[in-house]
Amino acid sequence: MASRAPIQAVRADFLDPSLYDDTGLAGVPRLSRGTLLTALSRAFDLAEGRRPGHAQRIAYIGVYLATELGLDSARIEEVFFGCLLHDIGMAAMPAAPRVETGRGSKLISGTASAREVLAAVPTGGWVDVLQALTQHCDVGSKIVRRLGLGEAVAKAVASHHDCWDGSGLPGVQAGERMSMVARIVAVADRVESMIDAEGSPLLVRRRGPQLVREMAGSELDPDLANTMATLASRDEFWLGFYDNDLAATLMSLNYGGIMGREDLFDFLGVLSDIVDSRNGRESGRGRRVAELARRVAIVCDMTERRADLVQVAALLQDIGTLGVPSHVLSKPDILTIDEMAIVQLHPTYARDILSEVPGLGAAAWWVGCHHERIDGKGYPGMLEGDDVPVEAQIIGMAEAFDALTSDRPYRRAMSPADAFEVMRGLGGTRFDPYLLDRFESTAGPFQA
Ligand SMILES: [Fe+2]
Ligand SMILES: [Fe+2]
Ligand SMILES: [Fe+2]
Structure with missing residues (x-):
């Protein structure tokens, strides 16, 4: 038998940095809130333990349904953000709650509704689970308000697990007391979960309309569910749903308006606070680190525009930790080798997610390298x-x-x-000694 060629070890430089340098270092790009959040929603999917593109697919379903219903453009935009951010509360929670299903455990937001949680939890303990379920809705709606996306979106996120017939979370709105935007988000969330559970596109194309109708009047607004079932019998709906360019299509809608420089930094500051919260760090730490990084960049003779981009990258540097299970992030003991390997994925997650944002290619590369060391002992x-x-x-x-x-x-x-004493000890191994000098001359006055 012919011997097979040995598998080549993956070379550290198999990725060419120039692939990421799409900016010409022209400073922070002009981005809409919708474009940025469409890309970053992949990080929220990781925090939720869902397949990549989960939030984007829900946004597609919601916008498709809202458009079919003839809603005005402002309502459609609210539906879009409600869908995209439905589970953003999961990203900010240091310990994501899980439900025991008898076949292992899964993150509670992966279940479609409070009804399903009650069915999944055998006996007792469900009060805790329902409280946790309520918590991620509350946390999510507060984040939406901080992002300035409006009360209608915040309320839709707050009630995305509610059931039409009132069998959802205790004391919550149901039926026609839910706004139309909230009801559409609930439909989109349930339908995407249903599609995901079915697995096969061919099976779900055949069975989908009937499965949606079965939720009419119980979990979902019957009129909306029936309209959705009709849409789910159209090939056009499924072609869009499974389109590989779905993310680019959603980004091109540019919902939420283009952000100026200050708006962008405020927006990213809120997202940085989410990462701080997830990592059990005080709120504002990521913003402080990013501001310091910007000052150091200036002292290292970078232009203001390039320093702006350094600040953007620093604000997003640990967005990839949303992909690290919270029990690993919050573990008080020394991590096992396997756990360490999971933690060390976070720069790669961040690089891949940020490289999808137009104009952030270079920042994505820097973030992907923020744990590298000049002695070659860093990662990834x-x-x-x-x-x-x-x-x-x-x-x-x-x-x-x-x-x-x-x-x-x-x-x-x-x-x-x-x-500074400790950091000087890292000169020539982790950091370049010249850069460390520059850093000390900047960080000292920054602390004062
Ligand atoms: Fe979700
Ligand atoms: Fe949820
Ligand atoms: Fe990091």
């Missing part, structure tokens, strides 16, 4: 020397310094002087 690519981007080192330095000067469960915060 084990890049060496000059291959580690200066911008990634600046972000890594700002993050390390802030961590050292913050309280930890196992130690008190270090003084800036002690933290």
Whole structure:
């Protein structure tokens, strides 16, 4: 038998950084809220433990249904954001609640409704589960308000697990007391879960309309469910649903308006707070690190526009931790090798998600490299020397310094002087010594 060629080890430089450099470093791109959130919704899917594109598919269903119903453009936009952000509360919760189903456990937001939770939890314990279910709806609606997406969207997120017949969460709105936007989001969420559970596109194409009708009047508004069932019998609906370019189509709608520089930083600041919350860190830490990184970039002779992009990258540097199970993130003990490997995926998750955002290709590359070390012992690519981007080192330095000067469960915060001492010890291994000098000259006054 002919011997097979050995599998080549994956080279650290198999990804070409120039693939990501789509900006010409022209500063922060002009992005709509809808474009940015469409891309970042993949991180929210990870936090929820759902298949990539889950939130995007719900947004597609919601917008398709709202358009069929003849809603005006402002309502359709609310439906879009309600669908895309329905489970954003899961991303901000340090310990995502799970429900035991008898066949293992799954994250509670993966279940379609409170009705299903009650059915899934054998005996007792369901009060805790329902409270947790309520919590992610509440947390999600607060985030939506902070993002400035309006009360209608916030209320739709708050009630996305409610049932039409009132069998949902205790004390919540149901039936016609739910707004039309909230009812459409609930339909889209249930329908996507139903499609996901069926698995085969051919099976779901055949059985889908009937399965949707079975929820009419119980879980879902009967009129909306019947309209949805009609849409689900159209090939056009399914072609759009399974379209590989679905994300690009949703981005091109540019819902929520184009953000100026200040709006963008405010928006990203809220998203950074979500990541802080998920990681059990004080709110505002990510914004502080990003501001410091920006100042260091200026001192390292970067232009204002490039420094802006460094700040954007720093704000989003740990968005990939939404893909790390919360019990790993919050584990008080030393991580196992397997758990460490999961944690070390977070720069790759972030790079892949951010590279989908028009104009953030370079920032995606820097974020993907923020745990690299110049001695080649970092992750995920084990890049060496000059291959580690200066911008990634600046972000890594700002993050390390802030961590050292913050309280930890196992130690008190270090003084800036002690933290600089520790960081100097990383010169020539983790960071470039010249950059460390620049960093110290900036971070010292920043602390004062
Ligand atoms: Fe969901
Ligand atoms: Fe949910
Ligand atoms: Fe990180």
